[in-house]
Amino acid sequence: MNVINIRNISKTYVMGVEEVHALHDVTVQIDRGEYVAIMGPSGSGKSTLMNMLGCLDTPTSGLYEFNGANVSEMNDNDLARIRNKEIGFVFQTFNLIPRSDALHNVELPLIYGGVNAHERKRLAAEALNHVNLGDRMHHRPNELSGGQRQRVAIARALVTKPSIILADEPTGNLDTKTGDEIMTLFEELHHQGNTIILVTHEEYIAEHAHRIIRLRDGVIEKDENVQKRVIPTVA
Amino acid sequence: MAIIAIRVNKLRSSLTLLGIGVGVFSIIGVMTAMGVLQNAIENGLSGLGTNTFQIQKFPVTFFHDGRSRSRNRKDITLEQGEMFIERMNEAKYIGLESWFGIKQIFHNNDKTNPNISLVGETVQGFPTNNWTIKQGRAFTNQEVDNAASVCVLGNGVVEKLFERGSPIGEIVKIDGNKFRVIGTVEPKGGFLGGNQDNYLAIPLTTAMSLYGKQRSINIMVQTRDQESYNDIIELSTAILRTIRHVPPGAEDDFAIFSNDTLIKQFNDLTFMVKIGTLGIACIALLAAGVGIMNIMLVSVTERTKEIGIRKALGATKINVLMQFLSESVVFSQIGGVIGIIAGSILGNVVALITSAPPILPWNSSVAILSTPFVSLSALGLNIVAIIFCSFIGIVFGVYPAWKAANLDPIESLRYE
Ligand SMILES: Nc1ncnc2c1ncn2[C@@H]1O[C@H](COP(=O)(O)OP(=O)(O)OP(=O)(O)O)[C@@H](O)[C@H]1O
Ligand SMILES: [Mg+2]
Numbered sequence: 001m002n003v004i005n006i007r008n009i010s011k012t013y014v015m016g017v018e019e020v021h022a023l024h025d026v027t028v029q030i031d032r033g034e035y036v037a038i039m040g041p042s043g044s045g046k047s048t049l050m051n052m053l054g055c056l057d058t059p060t061s062g063l064y065e066f067n068g069a070n071v072s073e074m075n076d077n078d079l080a081r082i083r084n085k086e087i088g089f090v091f092q093t094f095n096l097i098p099r100s101d102a103l104h105n106v107e108l109p110l111i112y113g114g115v116n117a118h119e120r121k122r123l124a125a126e127a128l129n130h131v132n133l134g135d136r137m138h139h140r141p142n143e144l145s146g147g148q149r150q151r152v153a154i155a156r157a158l159v160t161k162p163s164i165i166l167a168d169e170p171t172g173n174l175d176t177k178t179g180d181e182i183m184t185l186f187e188e189l190h191h192q193g194n195t196i197i198l199v200t201h202e203e204y205i206a207e208h209a210h211r212i213i214r215l216r217d218g219v220i221e222k223d224e225n226v227q228k229r230v231i232p233t234v235a
Numbered sequence: 236m237a238i239i240a241i242r243v244n245k246l247r248s249s250l251t252l253l254g255i256g257v258g259v260f261s262i263i264g265v266m267t268a269m270g271v272l273q274n275a276i277e278n279g280l281s282g283l284g285t286n287t288f289q290i291q292k293f294p295v296t297f298f299h300d301g302r303s304r305s306r307n308r309k310d311i312t313l314e315q316g317e318m319f320i321e322r323m324n325e326a327k328y329i330g331l332e333s334w335f336g337i338k339q340i341f342h343n344n345d346k347t348n349p350n351i352s353l354v355g356e357t358v359q360g361f362p363t364n365n366w367t368i369k370q371g372r373a374f375t376n377q378e379v380d381n382a383a384s385v386c387v388l389g390n391g392v393v394e395k396l397f398e399r400g401s402p403i404g405e406i407v408k409i410d411g412n413k414f415r416v417i418g419t420v421e422p423k424g425g426f427l428g429g430n431q432d433n434y435l436a437i438p439l440t441t442a443m444s445l446y447g448k449q450r451s452i453n454i455m456v457q458t459r460d461q462e463s464y465n466d467i468i469e470l471s472t473a474i475l476r477t478i479r480h481v482p483p484g485a486e487d488d489f490a491i492f493s494n495d496t497l498i499k500q501f502n503d504l505t506f507m508v509k510i511g512t513l514g515i516a517c518i519a520l521l522a523a524g525v526g527i528m529n530i531m532l533v534s535v536t537e538r539t540k541e542i543g544i545r546k547a548l549g550a551t552k553i554n555v556l557m558q559f560l561s562e563s564v565v566f567s568q569i570g571g572v573i574g575i576i577a578g579s580i581l582g583n584v585v586a587l588i589t590s591a592p593p594i595l596p597w598n599s600s601v602a603i604l605s606t607p608f609v610s611l612s613a614l615g616l617n618i619v620a621i622i623f624c625s626f627i628g629i630v631f632g633v634y635p636a637w638k639a640a641n642l643d644p645i646e647s648l649r650y651e
Contacts, residue, residue, distance in 0.1 A: 051645050054547070056546075056547060056644045056645050056648075057644075076551065076552055077551050077552075080550065080551040080552075080554075081549065083546070083547060083548065083549045084549020084550075085549070089547050089548070091648075095540070095543075095544045095547070095648065096544075097541055097544060108545070109548040109549055112545075112548060112549040112550050112554055113549065156548070160549075
């Protein structure tokens with residue numbers, strides 16, 4: 001069954017007299033359990049598509065169904081609820097709250113989900129253990145390395161057990177070695193049955209995925225399944 | 236969480252906290268101080284006994300403006316006082332007295348400070364002054380008629396000169412004149428910084444023969460009961476007008492006051508002060524409110540990215556609105572608490588200075604703000620102050636919070 005069903009989606013920005021077609025007539029279906037990479041040159045509309053998928057942005061035209069529900073017809077509260085329960089975001093710039101420690105950052109979506117404090121702490125600790133940060137729970141973001149910060153962000157995305165994990169250039173701000181560690185983590189999550197959609201510029205990152213969607217100028221240029229190659233994992 | 240907004244701009248925050256603090260401080264400070272004084276007046280105004288009023292030449296005012304209008308009044312003479320006693324048969328006691336200034340009392344080699352009031356009294360002046368004999372006895376009619384050289388000591392004099400041994404029968408000297416001590420009066424305690432016990436009473440006749448008759452006396456009247464009180468005041472006014480030949484329609488050329496009128500006069504005065512303070516405090520709080528709005532707006536701008544993150548994680552508009560609203564409310568409550576603490580300290584410093592009983596912030600039995608609509612104790616007023624601060628926090632926090640709630644998630648996430 002489709003988690004995501006996008007049909008003829010367009011997103012147009014009007015800049016004065018000029019119109020920018022960030023997305024143009026895009027149609028995509030993504031199934032539960034898929035691992036999809038979105039690639040394309042800068043400005044091709046990758047982030048715009050991700051924001052749309054993550055219910056942060058609404059299309060100018062077209063249909064978007066999430067788990068069979070029509071997102072275009074939802075109000076602010078419904079969208080907030082979907083973001084909270086169904087979607088886990090991982091950003092290029094981590095986007096952690098700087099004043100709060102790792103544990104509290106991971107708790108945040110559970111707070112908005114109305115989970116009680118005790119259960120919240122338990123789930124957040126579990127998610128942090130999952131990304132091997134059990135010993136860094138009370139560190140603030142500025143007391144963590146880039147890779148550790150991204151793992152906190154991944155724990156935060158995981159903690160609500162969402163339908164999909166959306167990662168917009170999750171390794172863009174990390175060195176190659178740390179980037180590989182993060183990709184290994186995504187691989188694990190995928191093996192555990194999570195649906196993952198990630199944006200990247202790097203071919204070798206995209207090769208982790210099972211399907212690559214290539215965008216150019218807001219249009220899908222290529223949508224192909226890739227044969228999984230054996231990738232030398234970092235020891 | 237609320238501390239975040241404070242940390243965003245320390246200077247602006249301190250100024251705003253100061254604004255709220257000053258607003259609340261002036262309310263609580265003035266109300267507590269006034270309450271302390273009022274409380275002291277109501278408890279400590281035992282200068283007159285119950286159901287007692289006093290007739291004198293000049294009205295008692297807390298400002299000295301009454302004097303100018305009544306400056307040309309004639310003295311109430313001893314003869315007029317005696318005529319009054321003759322004609323007024325419905326009262327329980329009628330005392331006559333006059334004050335003869337501040338004296339120094341000598342006994343053997345000891346002396347008091349020159350802070351003892353010398354008062355001339357008649358026999359019935361004791362009950363009307365609410366003086367209870369502690370040792371010995373009061374004057375007799377005979378002693379008053381004969382202008383005997385006897386005296387009764389206020390407790391202040393006893394403490395100063397007769398720490399050991401009984402004063403009864405001892406001889407004291409005032410302005411070179413000798414008096415035999417025949418009694419002492421129970422203490423009344425301090426009041427508004429003065430001491431109500433620093434006096435020495437001699438028969439009115441004795442005092443007048445020593446210091447001259449050209450002076451005005453006070454007539455103190457105690458009624459039999461509460462019911463007849465107002466009637467007796469009216470009757471007394473009529474009698475004294477006749478005695479002093481006041482033409483019909485003209486103003487009384489004497490003043491009547493009781494504890495009630497004193498309290499009322501003080502309350503009228505403090506009420507104006509309180510209303511004025513409330514006005515100033517409201518302006519301070521409004522200014523502080525604008526400060527809060529400013530801080531919250533800055534805070535919203537500086538935390539745009541955080542708002543974006545929270546929205547991406549599923550925060551609804553209401554979640555964001557409540558977060559910022561509660562921050563501004565807690566912020567102004569902190570200011571309120573600072574103001575309450577400072578105000579309570581100020582008010583009770585007044586209590587300390589005037590040796591009146593203090594009114595602590597959690598006191599709930601003494602009304603320190605009485606309006607025709609509500610009466611509030613210190614506790615009540617503090618609660619109202621905190622509620623009012625919360626209200627200010629809501630009113631001035633709602634716009635910034637609303638702004639935060641309506642930020643676009645993507646644009647906020649992109650904000651650097
Ligand atoms: N708020 C906006 N207003 C106007 N134009 C916008 C806005 N957001 C995006 N665009 C335009 O839409 C196009 C797609 O932008 P998008 O951010 O999706 O690119 P991207 O593929 O993520 O690029 P990159 O790899 O650099 O992150 C760009 O041409 C961009 O200028
Ligand atoms: Mg992008």
